[in-house]
Each structure stands twice: as structure tokens, then as C-alpha cells.
Amino acid sequence: xxxxxxxxxxEKHQLSLSAYEKILxxxxxxDEELARSLAKExxxxxxxxxxxxxxxxxxxxxxKNNCYYCxxxxxxxxxxxxxxxxxxxxxxxxxxxxxxxxxxxxxxGEDPYFTDxxxxxxxxxxxxxxxxCAITLSIGEKSRESYEKYxxxxxxxxxxxxxxxxxxxxxxxxxxxxxxxxxxxCLQDLxxxxxxxxxxxxxxxxxxxxxxxxxxxYFIQEFQPDMCGIGPFIPQHATRFAKEKAGSLRETLFLLAxxxxxxxxxxxxxxxxxxxxxxxxxxxxxxxxxxxxxxNLSPTEVxxxxxxxxxKICTGDESAQCRADLEKKMKAIGxxxxxxxxxxxxxxxxx
Ligand code: SAM
Numbered sequence: 001x002x003x004x005x006x007x008x009x010x011e012k013h014q015l016s017l018s019a020y021e022k023i024l025x026x027x028x029x030x031d032e033e034l035a036r037s038l039a040k041e042x043x044x045x046x047x048x049x050x051x052x053x054x055x056x057x058x059x060x061x062x063x064k065n066n067c068y069y070c071x072x073x074x075x076x077x078x079x080x081x082x083x084x085x086x087x088x089x090x091x092x093x094x095x096x097x098x099x100x101x102x103x104x105x106x107x108x109g110e111d112p113y114f115t116d117x118x119x120x121x122x123x124x125x126x127x128x129x130x131x132x133c134a135i136t137l138s139i140g141e142k143s144r145e146s147y148e149k150y151x152x153x154x155x156x157x158x159x160x161x162x163x164x165x166x167x168x169x170x171x172x173x174x175x176x177x178x179x180x181x182x183x184x185x186c187l188q189d190l191x192x193x194x195x196x197x198x199x200x201x202x203x204x205x206x207x208x209x210x211x212x213x214x215x216x217x218y219f220i221q222e223f224q225p226d227m228c229g230i231g232p233f234i235p236q237h238a239t240r241f242a243k244e245k246a247g248s249l250r251e252t253l254f255l256l257a258x259x260x261x262x263x264x265x266x267x268x269x270x271x272x273x274x275x276x277x278x279x280x281x282x283x284x285x286x287x288x289x290x291x292x293x294x295x296n297l298s299p300t301e302v303x304x305x306x307x308x309x310x311x312k313i314c315t316g317d318e319s320a321q322c323r324a325d326l327e328k329k330m331k332a333i334g335x336x337x338x339x340x341x342x343x344x345x346x347x348x349x350x351x
Contacts, residue, residue, distance in 0.1 A: 020217045059111075230259070276313050
């Protein structure tokens with residue numbers, strides 16, 4: 001039965017591809033509840049009630065790519081483009097550090113302005129100013145040589161969602177010039193270089209099926225990333241997927257739980273997209289196995305311009321407000337925001 005498979009997953013942390021398919025196809029609401037409570041227990045065993053935070057700095061909304069789902073795709077003429085300069089980024093970090101962030105995540109479109117030299121220059125400055133902080137980059141596909149330069153400059157982590165572990169599905173979501181094989185190569189390169197690597201996917205993206213999702217879970221079991229970012233797909237009005245349905249809260253929570261059971265020490269964020277489809281999405285995410293939050297540290301003026309999807313939350317509040325609100329919400333569910341770099345904990349043996 002599905003509940004037996006879920007118990008097996010929580011003990012062995014691995015299943016076959018067809019078992020994942022079966023779980024995704026046949027689970028009932030009760031099974032979902034079981035998965036979420038097993039996941040919560042597993043998170044508590046590894047991380048207690050602490051939740052790690054990362055300060056997210058949205059570096060640039062210029063992008064040379066045209067991912068069909070993404071609001072900042074190069075063909076979206078509605079977007080008012082911006083990029084942050086070194087001094088602005090450093091002042092985001094300064095404020096973030098004061099607020100208790102010990103990881104800075106610089107994320108952005110694939111913007112050719114940010115050459116390796118510029119990225120290394122920015123990273124070197126942050127590394128010098130904040131030796132006790134982790135630096136995460138999420139700026140897309142680069143050559144192995146570029147990744148090596150970033151690593152040498154002091155970047156610790158790299159987030160690059162695989163988006164889907166099914167090549168055909170990948171091609172449905174992206175124009176021909178983007179290749180699934182190259183994305184997989186990038187993830188492999190990042191891992192070999194020594195980064196803590198994050199992959200991930202959208203829940204409910206157009207043409208996603210039980211089969212493609214099962215492949216995502218199996219991929220994560222095999223690849224063993226340090227982090228995994230998942231959130232619901234949310235349509236953006238100016239993209240070709242404008243009329244598609246958004247991913248659901250329930251399915252996202254169930255997948256968070258399964259990911260926790262696949263890798264007990266995984267760093268698993270309750271994402272902004274999850275908080276966007278439901279007012280309590282992030283709290284429910286934490287209650288289903290997530291253990292990371294990534295509040296926005298970008299300057300307030302640019303937040304309204306980094307719109308990957310419609311109705312994105314946290315586009316107006318200042319950073320202090322964002323953090324204080326989350327702190328309150330977490331307290332209400334018995335969780336605690338930590339002032340910590342938030343590296344993955346060592347895996348504990350199952351009793
Ligand atoms: N350019 C970098 C990259 O591709 O890795 C980082 C920025 S990219 C905008 C970050 C993530 O946003 C993507 O990996 C994608 O999964 C997510 N995203 C984009 N459009 C979205 C949408 N409409 N709904 C939900 N998530 C979306």
C-alpha cells in the first residue's frame with residue numbers, strides 16, 4: 001500500500017522510479033498527511049525546530065534567456081529592467097547582517113553585464129567584509145571555468161534548478177537554444193568543483209505529469225543535492241503560459257514531505273512562490289518538512305521589477321519588515337528563525 005511505501009521511504013530514503021509513480025498516482029489525502037507527519041518528525045530529528053534564513057538579493061532582471069514560464073524572459077517587453085551595482089549589493093549585505101542573516105543569496109537573470117570579473121569582484125568584497133557568512137550564487141548556466149573562478153573567490157553554494165528531470169518536458173518549457181543535457185552538465189560540474197549544490201523544480205508546470213514528477217524525485221535521490229528549491233508554478237500574464245493553471249498548495253506540500261524523506265538532511269526552502277499561492281503557504285511548508293526561508297533583501301525600489309510570476313509577495317516591504325513578519329509567523333507554529341550560516345547537518349543514522 002502507499003502508506004507502506006511511505007514508511008519504507010522514511011526508513012531507507014530510497015525507492016524505485018515506479019514506486020514514486022505509484023505514490024504520486026494513488027495517494028489519498030490520508031497518505032499525504034502521513035507523509036507530512038513523517039517528514040516533520042524527520043526534520044525535527046535533524047534540525048530541531050530551527051529554521052535557517054537566507055537573505056535574497058535579486059541582482060538583475062536582465063536575462064538573455066527566454067524560458068517560457070518566466071516573467072523576466074528576454075522577450076517580455078513590459079519588464080522595466082534594472083541591475084544592482086556593487087555598492088548597492090554591499091549595502092544590502094550590511095543591512096542583512098544587522099538583521100541576522102548569515103547567508104547571502106545573489107540571484108538573477110543571465111545578464112551578460114555580470115562578467116566573471118564583475119562577479120568575482122563583488123564576491124571578493126562580500127567575502128572580505130563578512131568572513132563568517134556563506135555566499136550563494138544563482139545566476140544560471142556558466143562554463144566550468146567560470147564556476148571555478150566563483151568558487152575560488154569564496155562562493156560556497158550554487159542554486160541551479162534542474163526544472164524537470166525529463167528531457168522532453170524540459171524542451172516543452174524552454175526554447176531550443178536551451179538544453180537539458182547542458183543543465184545536467186552544469187549541475188555535475190558544480191558538484192565536482194565542491195559547491196554545496198541546489199537543484200529544484202516547479203510544481204504543476206505545464207505538461208508536468210506523474211511520470212515526469214517521479215523522475216524528479218528519482219533524480220534527487222540519485223544526485224543527492226545539498227539543497228532543493230521547489231515551489232508551485234504560477235502563471236505570468238505576459239508569457240505563453242499565461243492561461244495555464246498554477247501548481248497547487250497540496251501537491252507542493254506533499255512533494256516537500258517526500259523530498260525530506262528522500263534526504264533527511266536536505267536544505268529545503270519554503271519558497272516565496274509557496275507563500276504567494278497561499279497566505280500560510282510558508283508556514284505549512286515548514287510544517288511539511290521544509291527548513292529554510294529566503295526573505296527578500298533587495299532594495300525596495302527594485303522588488304516590483306523582479307516579477308517571475310503574477311501577484312508575487314514581499315514586493316513592497318522593507319527587509320526588516322519581511323524578517324520580522326516571518327519571525328512572528330514562525331513563532332506561531334513553534335519554529336524559530338536562526339542566526340546561522342545554515343549549512344546542512346550531518347546525516348544521522350536511523351534508529
Ligand atoms: N536565472 C537563474 C536560473 O535560471 O537559475 C536564476 C533566476 S530564475 C528566475 C529562478 C527560478 O525561478 C527558476 O529556476 C524557476 O524555477 C523559477 N520560476 C521562474 N518562473 C516561474 C513561475 N512562473 N512560477 C514559479 N517559479 C518560476
